[in-house]
Amino acid sequence: xxxxxxxxxxxxxxxxxxxxxxxxxxxxxxxxxxxxxxxxxxxxxxxxxxxxxxxxxxxxxxxxxxxxxxxxxxxxxxxxxxxxxxxxxxxxxxxxxxxxxxxxxxxxxxxxxxxxxxxxxxxxxxxxxxxxxxxxxxxx
Amino acid sequence: xxxxxxxxxxxxxxxxxxxxxxxxxxxxxxxxxxxxxxxxxxxxxxxxxxxxxxxxxxxxxxxxxxxxxxxxxxxxxxxxxxxxxxxxxxxxxxxxxxxxxxxxxxxxxxxxxxxxxxxxxxxxxxxxxxxxxxxxxxxx
DNA sequence: TGTGAGCCTTCCACTTACTGGAAGGTCAAG
DNA sequence: CTTGACCTTCCAGTAAGTGGAAGGCTCACA
Numbered sequence: 032x033x034x035x036x037x038x039x040x041x042x043x044x045x046x047x048x049x050x051x052x053x054x055x056x057x058x059x060x061x062x063x064x065x066x067x068x069x070x071x072x073x074x075x076x077x078x079x080x081x082x083x084x085x086x087x088x089x090x091x092x093x094x095x096x097x098x099x100x101x102x103x104x105x106x107x108x109x110x111x112x113x114x115x116x117x118x119x120x121x122x123x124x125x126x127x128x129x130x131x132x133x134x135x136x137x138x139x140x141x142x143x144x145x146x147x148x149x150x151x152x153x154x155x156x157x158x159x160x161x162x163x164x165x166x167x168x169x170x171x
Numbered sequence: 172x173x174x175x176x177x178x179x180x181x182x183x184x185x186x187x188x189x190x191x192x193x194x195x196x197x198x199x200x201x202x203x204x205x206x207x208x209x210x211x212x213x214x215x216x217x218x219x220x221x222x223x224x225x226x227x228x229x230x231x232x233x234x235x236x237x238x239x240x241x242x243x244x245x246x247x248x249x250x251x252x253x254x255x256x257x258x259x260x261x262x263x264x265x266x267x268x269x270x271x272x273x274x275x276x277x278x279x280x281x282x283x284x285x286x287x288x289x290x291x292x293x294x295x296x297x298x299x300x301x302x303x304x305x306x307x308x309x310x311x
Numbered sequence: 312t313g314t315g316a317g318c319c320t321t322c323c324a325c326t327t328a329c330t331g332g333a334a335g336g337t338c339a340a341g
Numbered sequence: 342c343t344t345g346a347c348c349t350t351c352c353a354g355t356a357a358g359t360g361g362a363a364g365g366c367t368c369a370c371a
Contacts, residue, residue: 033347033348033349034347034348035346035348044329044330045348046329046330046331047328047329047330049349049350050328050329050330052177054328064336064337064338064348064349065336065337065348065350066337066347066348066349067249075297078298079245079296079297080298082295082296082297083206083296084328086270086271086274086275086296087268087271087275088329089327089328090328096293096296098225099290099293100293100297102295103288104288105288105290106285106286106287106288107282107284107285107286107287107288107290107291107292108284108286109283109284109287110282110290110292110293111279111282111284111290114279114282114292115279116274116279117275118272118275118276118279119284121271121272121275122272124268125265125268125269125272126266126269127267128261128264128265131225131226131227131261132258132261132262132265134226134257134259135227135254135257135261136185139251139254139255139258142247142251142254143226144245144246144247144248144251145245145246145248146246147246148242148243148245148246148247149247150239150245150247150250151247152247152250152251152254153236153239153240153250154191154227155222155351156219156222156223156236157215157218157240158218158224158242159259160291166345172321173318174318174319175317175318177317184358184359185319186358186359186360187357187358189320190357190359192360194357203363203366204319204320204366204367205318205319205320205366206318206320206366207319207320224357229356229357230356230357244339311359
């Protein structure tokens with residue numbers, strides 16, 4: 032099957048599928064005319080990738096999961112460890128975003144939001160929490 | 172003051188501050204020896220940027236906020252609108268991450284996590300939700 | 312006077328995971 | 342025979358920095 036059909040089956044854009052081939056996540060056969068020719072197995076791999084990416088696994092994690100998937104002797108504990116770690120990362124991101132949201136909401140509530148020039152949001156941005164002198168820490 | 176000291180005051184790495192200059196967010200003076208020379212106003216801008224970035228505003232949003240900050244006649248409603256929209260974006264991201272987390276937790280709970288090779292996590296990744304075309308599927 | 316540490320400078324490359332677009336080949340329908 | 346929908350490759354760009362090389366400046370210390 033051509034890339035367009037494979038893309039429809041895998042719910043991925045053709046460009047993304049070609050990119051996955053570039054980075055050696057998949058190696059489709061080629062038809063006589065030079066077109067990529069995807070087997071059912073290829074489509075299966077693509078769907079695996081689509082699903083794993085949508086769950087927040089990075090490309091390299093997907094690569095690892097895929098090789099575990101194709102390893103007949105893997106231990107399910109190995110996969111579980113990857114997923115568990117990912118849950119932790121997702122939780123940290125959620126907490127960070129919730130912190131942002133709380134601060135933004137507070138700022139918006141303080142702001143009268145009219146035509147006057149004085150704005151508590153800008154004042155907070157300008158004068159927000161200070162590091163004590165000397166502490167160099169990169170924000171993330 | 173030199174970039175290192177400005178970095179400490181602003182809680183930003185020197186590299187990032189140079190990058191902000193590259194993209195014209197800040198224009199420090201130069202000392203006779205070619206070193207960048209940051210004024211108190213420059214440091215103030217840098218701290219504004221650090222704070223706004225840490226709240227999730229993009230560089231371009233920071234640029235807009237900064238120009239509002241320096242516009243004596245801006246309306247506070249304009250700033251409020253930017254912040255309110257950002258809250259919406261943050262909320263959408265949180266919801267997405269919570270969806271990921273729920274799915275990952277379900278998968279981890281289903282996985283026995285031992286030395287056996289069968290793993291519900293991989294099975295789900297391989298056979299997860301399908302787009303319309305092709306195989307039968309259960310809706311999420 | 313030299314020297315070494317620790318600053319500072321510029322420039323280039325790399326990161327993630329694609330996405331857009333140009334130039335051109337292939338195929339089926341009308 | 343042409344048109345339009347596919348397909349191919351290659352190049353470039355995105356966001357927001359980060360890492361490192363190669364070299365200049367300053368200051369304390371011997």
